[in-house]
Amino acid sequence: MAAQEEFLKMIHDLEETAAANGNQLTREEIDGAFEGDRLTEENLDFIYKYFVSKKIKIIGAEEINVRPEDEIPDRELSEDAPEESREAVSIYLEEMTGLSPVTREEEEELAALMLEGDEAARDRLIEAMLPGAAAIAREFEGRGMHFGDLIQEGNIGIILAAADYDPARDGQFSSYVGTQVRQRIREALAEYNDTSRSAEKLARGINRLNAISGTFAKENGREATLQELSSLMGMSEDEVRTLMKESLNAINYNPE
Numbered sequence: 645m646a647a648q649e650e651f652l653k654m655i656h657d658l659e660e661t662a663a664a665n666g667n668q669l670t671r672e673e674i675d676g677a678f679e680g681d682r683l684t685e686e687n688l689d690f691i692y693k694y695f696v697s698k699k700i701k702i703i704g705a706e707e708i709n710v711r712p713e714d715e716i717p718d719r720e721l722s723e724d725a726p727e728e729s730r731e732a733v734s735i736y737l738e739e740m741t742g743l744s745p746v747t748r749e750e751e752e753e754l755a756a757l758m759l760e761g762d763e764a765a766r767d768r769l770i771e772a773m774l775p776g777a778a779a780i781a782r783e784f785e786g787r788g789m790h791f792g793d794l795i796q797e798g799n800i801g802i803i804l805a806a807a808d809y810d811p812a813r814d815g816q817f818s819s820y821v822g823t824q825v826r827q828r829i830r831e832a833l834a835e836y837n838d839t840s841r842s843a844e845k846l847a848r849g850i851n852r853l854n855a856i857s858g859t860f861a862k863e864n865g866r867e868a869t870l871q872e873l874s875s876l877m878g879m880s881e882d883e884v885r886t887l888m889k890e891s892l893n894a895i896n897y898n899p900e
Contacts, residue, residue, distance in 0.1 A: 654678065658695070668701035733792050740775040748816075755817045758806065766806055769817065773802045776818070777825045784829050788837045794829055801828030846890060852877065853887045 654677045662669045674691060695702060746754065751772070757765035777798035784794050805817075805824035814820040856876050860868040870888075874881045 655691075659700070662695070662700045668703055669695060670703040674702070733795075736792075736795070737778060740778055743771055743775060745775075746772045751817055755809065755811065759809070759811070770802050770806055773805075773818065773821045773825075774799065776822065777802055780822065780825050781829060784833060787833055788840060789833055793832070793836075797829050797832040798825040801825035804828065846887075849887045850891045853884065853891060 658669060658674060658677055661673060674695070678691070746769070751769070754765040754769045754772075758769060778795050781791065781794035781798045785791055789797075801824045802821055805821045808824075809817060809820060811817070853873070857868050857873060860872065860876065868876070870881050870884060873884045877884060879887075
């Protein structure tokens with residue numbers, strides 16, 4: 645799994661670079677991270693779209709042939725998703741129905757060619773697996789992430805499977821892809837839900853801090869000290885200080 649771990653590390657490192665630079669990356673940074681890897685323009689285009697779907701601005705994106713309907717959707721196909729997001733997912737799924745499947749014999753031939761370095765065979769295999777990944781993503785709906793995000797994670801699972809495939813170890817390529825797609829989606833869901841729970845816990849803490857500090861000020865005619873808030877909330881001073889900082893960040897946040 646070394647190739648898979650290395651790929652994920654490069655993606656993670658680029659996301660950290662983006663976060664440190666105002667949530668943006670340059671094409672040179674992305675291309676440089678994968679320099680030396682056997683990636684086609686189509687593969688790189690998929691990676692660009694992944695970052696775009698994560699709301700990371702790509703400097704030089706005007707050079708990338710990314711149409712709105714080609715972007716990997718980032719919201720679930722459900723009534724609570726904006727109309728344009730539901731539309732994008734619908735278009736993507738419709739495009740999937742137009743892809744030609746491969747027979748088992750064709751799959752084995754393409755896999756053998758891929759292992760010999762044939763990039764066209766690799767791309768054809770990946771393309772043939774996309775509808776299956778979408779179908780697997782559908783199995784995980786309703787567990788927190790939007791359907792489009794699940795599809796996106798599944799597609800990454802296909803690319804990782806292609807990079808790490810060993811027929812002697814993994815058997816039939818499509819079966820291995822199915823395993824990797826499910827694993828990738830499960831890991832993404834676990835991370836997403838852990839993050840969501842942490843955010844909810846933080847929000848509850850901030851609300852409680854505001855309520856307690858407001859009540860104290862009303863009853864005593866002054867603001868509570870850090871030590872007093874620590875005692876009233878049953879938390880350490882460092883924990884209260886963190887909540888106070890996050891509360892200020894929320895107040896100062898300007899979405900524009």
